[in-house]
Amino acid sequence: MGLNTRLASCDNGRWTLGEWSNSHERVFGRPAFFDEPEQSPLPAANQPVWKVLLVDDDHDVHAATTLALGTVPIEGRQLDIQSAYSGAQARDILATQQDFALAIVDVVMENENAGLDLVRHIRDELHNRNMRIILRTGQPGYAPEIETIKNLDINDYKTKSELTRTRLFTSITIALRAYALIRRLDAGRQGLEQVLTSMRELSDPASVSNFSSGLVTQLCALLNVPTESLVCAILENPDSYPVVLAGGGQFADWTGLPLDTIPDPRICSNLHRTLASRQSSYDDGTNLFISGNDKRALAAFIDMPHPPTDVERQLLDVFCSNISATLEHLQLFEAVNTLAYTDTELSIPNRNALLKAIDDAARLDARLVLVDIDDFSKHLSHADEHFADSILVAVAIRLSTAFSDRTCVARLAGDLFAVLGPAGEVSLAAVHDLFSAPFTIEDVEPQRLSVTMGAARTTDDAPGQPSLIKRAEMALLAAKVSQRGFGLQFDAALLASNRTRQQLTRDLHAAFEADQLSLLYQPIVDLQTGRYNGAEALLRWPAPHGDVTLPKQFVPIAEQSGLIVRLGYWVIEQALAWRVALQDTVTPDFRVTVNVATTQLHEPDFAQRLNALLIRSGVKAHQLELELTDANAALRNTELINQLSKIQQLGITIAIDDFGNSRASLLSLRALKLKRFKLDRTAFPSQAADGALPDEAQWLLIMATQLGLTTCAEGIETEAQLESFQAQGCREGQGYWLCPPLDASALADRLAST
Numbered sequence: 001m002g003l004n005t006r007l008a009s010c011d012n013g014r015w016t017l018g019e020w021s022n023s024h025e026r027v028f029g030r031p032a033f034f035d036e037p038e039q040s041p042l043p044a045a046n047q048p049v050w051k052v053l054l055v056d057d058d059h060d061v062h063a064a065t066t067l068a069l070g071t072v073p074i075e076g077r078q079l080d081i082q083s084a085y086s087g088a089q090a091r092d093i094l095a096t097q098q099d100f101a102l103a104i105v106d107v108v109m110e111n112e113n114a115g116l117d118l119v120r121h122i123r124d125e126l127h128n129r130n131m132r133i134i135l136r137t138g139q140p141g142y143a144p145e146i147e148t149i150k151n152l153d154i155n156d157y158k159t160k161s162e163l164t165r166t167r168l169f170t171s172i173t174i175a176l177r178a179y180a181l182i183r184r185l186d187a188g189r190q191g192l193e194q195v196l197t198s199m200r201e202l203s204d205p206a207s208v209s210n211f212s213s214g215l216v217t218q219l220c221a222l223l224n225v226p227t228e229s230l231v232c233a234i235l236e237n238p239d240s241y242p243v244v245l246a247g248g249g250q251f252a253d254w255t256g257l258p259l260d261t262i263p264d265p266r267i268c269s270n271l272h273r274t275l276a277s278r279q280s281s282y283d284d285g286t287n288l289f290i291s292g293n294d295k296r297a298l299a300a301f302i303d304m305p306h307p308p309t310d311v312e313r314q315l316l317d318v319f320c321s322n323i324s325a326t327l328e329h330l331q332l333f334e335a336v337n338t339l340a341y342t343d344t345e346l347s348i349p350n351r352n353a354l355l356k357a358i359d360d361a362a363r364l365d366a367r368l369v370l371v372d373i374d375d376f377s378k379h380l381s382h383a384d385e386h387f388a389d390s391i392l393v394a395v396a397i398r399l400s401t402a403f404s405d406r407t408c409v410a411r412l413a414g415d416l417f418a419v420l421g422p423a424g425e426v427s428l429a430a431v432h433d434l435f436s437a438p439f440t441i442e443d444v445e446p447q448r449l450s451v452t453m454g455a456a457r458t459t460d461d462a463p464g465q466p467s468l469i470k471r472a473e474m475a476l477l478a479a480k481v482s483q484r485g486f487g488l489q490f491d492a493a494l495l496a497s498n499r500t501r502q503q504l505t506r507d508l509h510a511a512f513e514a515d516q517l518s519l520l521y522q523p524i525v526d527l528q529t530g531r532y533n534g535a536e537a538l539l540r541w542p543a544p545h546g547d548v549t550l551p552k553q554f555v556p557i558a559e560q561s562g563l564i565v566r567l568g569y570w571v572i573e574q575a576l577a578w579r580v581a582l583q584d585t586v587t588p589d590f591r592v593t594v595n596v597a598t599t600q601l602h603e604p605d606f607a608q609r610l611n612a613l614l615i616r617s618g619v620k621a622h623q624l625e626l627e628l629t630d631a632n633a634a635l636r637n638t639e640l641i642n643q644l645s646k647i648q649q650l651g652i653t654i655a656i657d658d659f660g661n662s663r664a665s666l667l668s669l670r671a672l673k674l675k676r677f678k679l680d681r682t683a684f685p686s687q688a689a690d691g692a693l694p695d696e697a698q699w700l701l702i703m704a705t706q707l708g709l710t711t712c713a714e715g716i717e718t719e720a721q722l723e724s725f726q727a728q729g730c731r732e733g734q735g736y737w738l739c740p741p742l743d744a745s746a747l748a749d750r751l752a753s754t
C-alpha cells in the first residue's frame with residue numbers, strides 16, 4: 001500500500017500517514033494545509049540542527065511524522081529526526097548519541113509502561129534534564145498522572161487524536177524553544193560557574209605574569225578552546241611599546257617579546273587594534289580588552305573556530321570586567337609588595353626580602369654574611385652631601401653583581417648590607433675580596449673601603465639557637481671588637497661569649513643602679529720634677545665574691561648597651577667632687593682627668609652638661625681634662641670634632657688616650673688643638689729589660705712634641721723605663737713604678753703628705 005493511500009484504522013484511534021494525506025477533516029478536524037505552521041527564517045548554512053528522537057512502535061507514525069514535519073525549519077534550524085521503535089531501542093540510541101533536543105515518545109510500546117520508563121531513564125539515569133519530551137498516546141486511559149508529568153518534566157502530553165499537524169508543529173516548536181532557552185541558561189550557569197572558578201583561581205596569583213598565564217588557562221577553559229589559541233599582550237602606559245605577556249601552547253615562547261616582533265601579523269594587528277580602541281571586538285577572532293590600573297591595558301586574542309555566542313559574549317563581558325578589577329588589585333598588590341620588599345633608596349631588596357629569602361633557604365646549605373662599612377660616618381661629613389649615598393650605591397652594585405642569581409643581596413640599615421647565598425659561593429673571604437679594588441665615585445678620587453663582617457650558616461641551625469640573622473649579627477658585633485676590617489663566622493664559642501656578655505650587661509646595669517661602682521685615682525707625675533700634676537679617674541666594678549671586673553671587660557659593654565652615657569656623667573661628677581675635696585691639698589693647676597668614650601660625645605648636649613657640672617661643683621674648667629679613649633673614630637667625624645671644640649671653648653683640655661702607634665694618625669691631629677698625647681704601654685713592651693724605647697715610641701714622642709702636644713707615658717713599671725722617658729724628654733708619666741691607682745681617700749692622704 002502506497003503511503004499516501006493508507007487510511008487510519010479508527011478503532012484504536014491511532015493515526016497513520018494516510019490520515020495526513022486523505023483524512024485531515026476526519027481525523028485531525030481540519031486540513032493541515034489551511035493551518036500553516038508559523039514561518040521561520042531560513043536557516044543559516046552553518047546553523048546546527050535540532051535532533052529529535054521519535055519513539056513509537058507504530059512504523060506508520062514515524063513515516064507520517066517525518067512527512068508532516070517535512071523540511072520546514074523550526075527557529076531557523078532543520079530537524080534531524082531519528083526513529084526508535086521501542087523503549088529499548090531508544091535507550092540504545094541515547095547510549096551512543098547526545099544532544100537530542102526533543103523526544104516524542106509513545107506511552108504504550110513493548111509494554112504499558114515502556115514510554116514512561118524511557119522518560120525516567122532519560123531523567124534519572126542519564127541525568128538529562130535538558131531534553132524536552134512530548135508524550136503521545138492513542139489510549140487516553142494510559143495518560144500519566146499530573147504528578148508524574150511534573151516530576152519527569154514532560155513538556156506536553158497529547159492523545160494522538162488531539163495532535164493535528166499544526167498542533168504537533170506548535171507543540172514541537174514550543175518544546176524546542178524551551179530546549180534552546182534551557183541550554184542557554186545552562187550554558188550561562190556553567191559559564192558563570194567557570195567564570196567564578198576562574199576568578200577564584202586568578203585572585204591569588206603571586207604576580208602579574210602568573211596572572212597572565214592563569215588568564216590564558218582560564219579563558220580557554222571558559223570558551224572551551226585549546227590554550228594554543230590565546231595570546232595576551234600588555235601596554236604598561238600609552239607611551240610604551242606593548243609586550244607579549246603570556247601565550248598558550250606554542251605561543252608561550254613569545255612571552256616578553258615586543259608585540260611588533262612576533263611572527264604572526266594577524267595576531268599582532270588584532271592585539272594592537274584592541275589596545276588602541278580599548279574595547280573588545282569579535283569580527284576577526286575574539287579580541288578582548290581588559291583595562292588595568294594607571295592606563296595599563298591588557299589585550300587577549302583568541303582564535304576561535306566560530307564567533308562567540310551571545311551567552312559567551314555576555315560571559316566574556318562579565319569575565320573581563322571582573323578580571324580588570326583583579327588586575328588592578330594585583331598591580332596595586334605588586335606596587336605595595338615592591339615597597340615592602342625593596343630598599344627604595346638603593347633599589348635592592350630590603351630586610352623583609354632578606355627574611356623571606358632566609359625562609360626559602362632554610363633547607364639549603366646557605367651562608368648569610370652581614371657587611372658593615374667601617375667608619376662610614378666619616379663619609380657623612382663629606383662636603384658633597386650625596387657622597388655617602390654614592391658610596392652606598394657603589395657598594396650595592398658591587399655586591400649585587402658579584403654573585404650568582406641564587407644570591408640575595410639586601411640592605412638592612414644605613415651602611416649595613418647582607419649577602420645570602422649558597423655556602424660554597426658566599427663566604428667572608430669572597431665578600432672581603434670584593435673590597436680589595438677601590439670604588440669609583442664621580443668627581444672624586446677612587447675610594448678604598450674597608451668592611452667588617454659577621455657570617456652564619458643555615459646548617460648550624462638547631463632548636464633553641466638564635467635565628468640565622470641574629471647569629472650573623474652576633475658574629476658581626478664580635479668582629480667589630482676583634483676582627484675589624486675582616487669578619488667572624490658564628491660558632492658555639494661566640495654564642496657562649498655572647499651569653500656571658502648579656503649576663504654581664506644585666507649585672508653591670510644592676511651594679512650601677514645599686515651604686516656599687518667606684519673610682520680609683522692614679523697620679524700623673526711630672527717626669528722632670530716628680531711633682532703630681534694630676535690624677536686619672538679609673539672605674540672599678542667590684543664583683544660580689546671579691547674579684548674585680550676589669551674596665552676593658554665592662555667598659556665596652558657599657559658602651560654597647562648605652563649605659564656609658566649615664567655612667568660617664570656619674571664618673572665626671574665623682575671626679576669633680578673629689579677634686580673639690582682636694583681643694584686645700586693641691587695646687588690650683590692640679591687636674592683630674594676622666595676617660596670619655598665617643599658614644600658620650602655623640603650626646604648633642606654633652607658640652608652643655610659638662611659646663612653645668614663644672615658650675616655646680618665649682619671646679620675650674622682647666623682643672624678637668626678629658627681623655628679621649630677612641631680618638632681614631634672621633635677625629636673622622638665632623639659632628640664629634642665640633643663637640644670637641646665646644647668642650648675646648650669651655651676651657652677644658654683634651655688628651656688623646658691610647659692613640660695607637662701610628663705616625664699617620666698622629667698627623668691627623670694637627671688640625672685639632674688638643675693638649676696632650678698619652679703614649680700607650682703597648683708602644684713600649686715591658687720586655688725591654690734595659691727600658692730602652694722602641695724606635696716607634698721614640699718617633700711618636702718626637703712627632704707629638706713637634707705638633708706642640710704635651711706627652712704623657714702610661715704604664716711605667718720600672719725605673720729603667722722611667723729613665724728612658726725622661727731621657728726622651730717625655731713630660732709626664734703614669735705607672736705602677738710611680739704610683740698605682742688608689743682609692744679616693746688613700747690618694748688624697750698621699751697628696752697631703754707630699
Ligand code: C2E
Pocket residue numbers: 522537538539550551552555571594595596597627629657658681714715716717734735736737740741
Ligand atoms: P687608660 O685610660 O689607658 O688607663 C690606664 C690603664 O692603665 C688603667 O687600667 C690603669 O690601671 C693601667 N695602669 C696604670 N699603671 C699601670 C702600669 O704600670 N702597668 C700596667 N700594666 N697598667 C697600668 P684600667 O683601670 O684597667 O683601665 C683600662 C682602661 O679602661 C683605661 O685605659 C680606659 O681606657 C678605660 N677606662 C677606665 N675608666 C674609665 C671610665 O671611667 N670611662 C671610660 N670611658 N673608660 C674608662
Ligand code: MG
Pocket residue numbers: 536595627657
Ligand atoms: Mg685614660
Ligand code: MG
Pocket residue numbers: 657658678680714
Ligand atoms: Mg691609656
